[in-house]
Amino acid sequence: MMAAMITAMTATTLKAPLAMFSATAPLMPNIPHAADYIRILPEIVLSIFGMVIMFVDPLMDERKSQKTLGGIALLGAFAAIAATLFQAQPQYVGLGFWNMVRVDNFSSFFHFLVAAITAVVILTSYEYMEVQQIRAGEYYGLILFGAVGMSLMSSAVELVLIFIALEISSISTYVLAGFRRRASISSEASVKYFLLGSFATAFFLYGVALMFGATGSTSISVIAEKLAAGNHSLLVYAGVALMFVGLGFKVAAAPFHVWTPDVYEGAPSPVVGFMSTAPKAAVFAVLLRIIFEAHVPGTLWLIWVAAALSMTIGNIAALVQNNVKRLLAYSSIAHAGYLLVAFAALPANGIPAAMFYTAAYAAMNIGAFAVVSHFANAGERYVKMEDYEGLGRRSPILAATLTIFLLSLIGIPMTGGFFAKFYVFSAIAQAHLTGLLIIGVLNSAIGAYYYLRIIVVMYMREAQEEVPVTPIPVGLGLALALSLGATIYLGVVPNRVLIYAQTSVSELTSSSAPIASGSQANSAMASDGH
Amino acid sequence: MVPLSYYLVLSGILFTCGVAGFLIKRNIITIFMSIELMLNGVNLSFVAFAAQWHSLSGQVFVFFVMVVAAAEAAVGLAIIIAVYRTRATLNVDKVDLLKL
Numbered sequence: 001m002m003a004a005m006i007t008a009m010t011a012t013t014l015k016a017p018l019a020m021f022s023a024t025a026p027l028m029p030n031i032p033h034a035a036d037y038i039r040i041l042p043e044i045v046l047s048i049f050g051m052v053i054m055f056v057d058p059l060m061d062e063r064k065s066q067k068t069l070g071g072i073a074l075l076g077a078f079a080a081i082a083a084t085l086f087q088a089q090p091q092y093v094g095l096g097f098w099n100m101v102r103v104d105n106f107s108s109f110f111h112f113l114v115a116a117i118t119a120v121v122i123l124t125s126y127e128y129m130e131v132q133q134i135r136a137g138e139y140y141g142l143i144l145f146g147a148v149g150m151s152l153m154s155s156a157v158e159l160v161l162i163f164i165a166l167e168i169s170s171i172s173t174y175v176l177a178g179f180r181r182r183a184s185i186s187s188e189a190s191v192k193y194f195l196l197g198s199f200a201t202a203f204f205l206y207g208v209a210l211m212f213g214a215t216g217s218t219s220i221s222v223i224a225e226k227l228a229a230g231n232h233s234l235l236v237y238a239g240v241a242l243m244f245v246g247l248g249f250k251v252a253a254a255p256f257h258v259w260t261p262d263v264y265e266g267a268p269s270p271v272v273g274f275m276s277t278a279p280k281a282a283v284f285a286v287l288l289r290i291i292f293e294a295h296v297p298g299t300l301w302l303i304w305v306a307a308a309l310s311m312t313i314g315n316i317a318a319l320v321q322n323n324v325k326r327l328l329a330y331s332s333i334a335h336a337g338y339l340l341v342a343f344a345a346l347p348a349n350g351i352p353a354a355m356f357y358t359a360a361y362a363a364m365n366i367g368a369f370a371v372v373s374h375f376a377n378a379g380e381r382y383v384k385m386e387d388y389e390g391l392g393r394r395s396p397i398l399a400a401t402l403t404i405f406l407l408s409l410i411g412i413p414m415t416g417g418f419f420a421k422f423y424v425f426s427a428i429a430q431a432h433l434t435g436l437l438i439i440g441v442l443n444s445a446i447g448a449y450y451y452l453r454i455i456v457v458m459y460m461r462e463a464q465e466e467v468p469v470t471p472i473p474v475g476l477g478l479a480l481a482l483s484l485g486a487t488i489y490l491g492v493v494p495n496r497v498l499i500y501a502q503t504s505v506s507e508l509t510s511s512s513a514p515i516a517s518g519s520q521a522n523s524a525m526a527s528d529g530h
Numbered sequence: 531m532v533p534l535s536y537y538l539v540l541s542g543i544l545f546t547c548g549v550a551g552f553l554i555k556r557n558i559i560t561i562f563m564s565i566e567l568m569l570n571g572v573n574l575s576f577v578a579f580a581a582q583w584h585s586l587s588g589q590v591f592v593f594f595v596m597v598v599a600a601a602e603a604a605v606g607l608a609i610i611i612a613v614y615r616t617r618a619t620l621n622v623d624k625v626d627l628l629k630l
Contacts, residue, residue, distance in 0.1 A: 160591050167598045171605050178609055184616035185627045191613045192628070194606050195561055199552055201602075202568035205595065206545060209572050212588060213538075213579035262628040 032097060039096030039103045039155070041083040042111050043148045046118075049076025050144035057137030065137055070126050070475075073140035077119035080147065084111040099219055101155045106504035109355055110154030110285045117278040117362050118147045120482050124270040124370045126475035131378050132180060132268070139179060143274065146172030150282035157293075159208045159218040162286055166204065166250070169282060170197050173275045177267040183379065189266025196249065196259040204246025210239035224294045232297050240296045244306075247290075250283045252276075253340055254309035257333045261317075264329035269373030269380065272325065276332045276369070277362040284339060284358050292347045293508045303343045304436055310337030311443040318450045322385050324372055327450060328365070331409060334447055335361050341440050342424045347509045349427035352501035356423055359497060360416030360490045364408040367483030371402040374476050375469065382467050388454060390463030398472065399458045401480050406451040408487050411444055416490030423498070537578035544571030558610050558620045562603075569599050 037044065053069050053076075060068065086092075088108040095102045121143060129139065149168030156162045174197060178190025212218050214235035215226040227236065245256065252260040264272045291299050314334030321327035339361070342354035375391070375398065376383050392399040408415035411422075421444060428437045472480070490497060544567055551564030573592045580588025614620055 160594060164594060164598060167602065171601055174605055174609060178612055181612055182616070184613075187609065187612040187616050188625050188627055190609050191558065191625065194609050195552075195558070195565070198562075198565045198602055198606065199568075202545075202548070202565055202572065205569065205572045206575070209575045209579065209591075212591075213575065213582070216579075216583040216585065218587070218591070266628050 035092060036096040038087055038092050039101055041087050042080045042115065042151050045079045045083045046076055046144045046148045049073065050141045053137055053141040062135045066129055066135060069137040069140050070122055073144055074119060074122045076144050077115050077122060080115040081112060084108055084115060100158045100161050102157045103155060104504065104507040105500060106507050107155035109501065109504065110281060111151050113281050113359055113362060114147050114150045114278050117366060118143060120366050120479045121270050121274040123475045123479035124273060124373055127473045128270050128373050134179060142172045142176050150278050153282040154285040157220045159211065163205055163208055167201060169279050170201065173279060176271045177263055179268050179271060185266040189263045192259055193263040200246045200249030203242050207239045207243030207246060210235045210242065214239060220289055220294045227295055237298050240298055244302050247283050247287055248306055251280050251336045252333050253306045253336045254313045254333060260333055261326050261329040265323055265326045269369050269376055273366040273369030277366050281358040281362060284354060287343065288351060288354060288508065291343055292351055300344055303340050307337045307340035307344065308436060308439045310334060310340060311440060315443050315446040323383055324385060325383050328368060334443065338421060338424055338440060341428050341436055344433055344436060345427035345431040348505055349430055351505045351508060352498055353423035353427040355501040356498055357420040360420035363416055363483050363486035363490060364405045367480060367487060368402060368405040370476060370479050371398055377468065385457055386464065387467050388457045389461040392459035395469040401484060403455050404484060404487065406455055410448045410451045414491045416487045418491055419494040534578055534582050538575055541571045541575035544574065556621050556623055558622060562606055566599060569595060
């Protein structure tokens, strides 16, 4: 009896997602095709490696297993990059899993970015875990599971799937934030992140529910059709505003930024490097899809206000910080503001500018946090501004690397940060939003001050107390080399990445008739498969 | 039949109660319960809209939300225990090593 009930229940749950699209695609196959699985291949690869880590962890000696588990995780990240490249082949581009996910240049860009960030974070964590004496294999597993959610967010074209992916990524990062369990600031950071993050998720979900109520669907392309047909009810506006609140929390945009400094200060530094770049990139991908693909109404002024507030609050608060991690937290709020500026621009300029910015920001920010995490030493003791005094003399390489990352965060030419800001500001200038442009440029000038302050402290002050600097280990060296290479590459030859980003403009904006083309692609795929 | 708007208003009230509880309450567990209340408010509107659109998908979303909420509860309670161990209090006003 019970078993029959359970079978009946699972049957309904399984059929329901199919029934959802039955009106649009009458000949619905009941079993996913091989091509469907290839369209989520990076996520599958990351999950498998994550699970392998969880299985292997208890079988190994706790003291020796860390390097091996980290190695498996690193392998997983590189396998995800390979899977992304495989999946990006033209024959796999298209919708999969009954219009739930879509593989295109846009999603491949973010998949690659997330996997690359994951690899760099794992390399940084190697040494960090040893110095902090954290012995827990699940750390690497959680990073990979988080990356699964972030990858899925960038390819999901269905609001409920986006919500689930958002939660996969968030729940992993909540735990990661509290990984220095014995340090009370770490668990405090974790609980603050958890409470405010779930609060934000509830807002996002309410927005999804209202959007579902207004349009009868949660598929972004169907919503786009309904909205294009002139359905602009009050429910739509409320839904958009609530979703924006939820996503704004996740990218740390003002006025939803209050959690950022606390969480970034308390969480382990490599984790901060991770959660200030990868989930943000993924959430910005979701925002790009919602704003430019679904053409939701009424976002321009929301974005205008949030961008202006984030830039101003982030930069002004960063001026008075004495803790470097806290300073970088406010800087990340400011950068979320610059990024949001691109969303107010026209799609043709705004989308590539935003995508380029996420890549450049990821490269420089993760590098900066890698240096901070190495220098912080056991128990994260040295994170104050005065600890950086004389670093230029004691550890010239570390100081020089950090300087390049900070110059890139300012936006000095020859670094990725310069072109990132340049594209965003030129996009906004072409959209004739002069007010926002002026606020942005003024803010970049303010921002230069506090980044330069760190550089001045490192090179021009004598250390009052001797802060130990350990030699740079191989893993961290590789991580720094990768992020440094990416920062300079984006600053010297930005064209390739930008042109790639421009190809996704048409993918996002020309999706007014995606259902027809999607089912065609699906049936084409089916005939390919057999 | 009860009109749709009744359900939507009730779901809005539940959600607002959750938001108010989140902002007013000082105990971490109560704050967490307020978040669950918000999620359940959302669930109610999902079901109401599913009835309005005659589509089963809205009801299926509720299952997804419940599963996610359960996962969140598991992780959240673990984090709360970690805080309690280092601090021996669950009052948010006393969890203030990091200035807000």
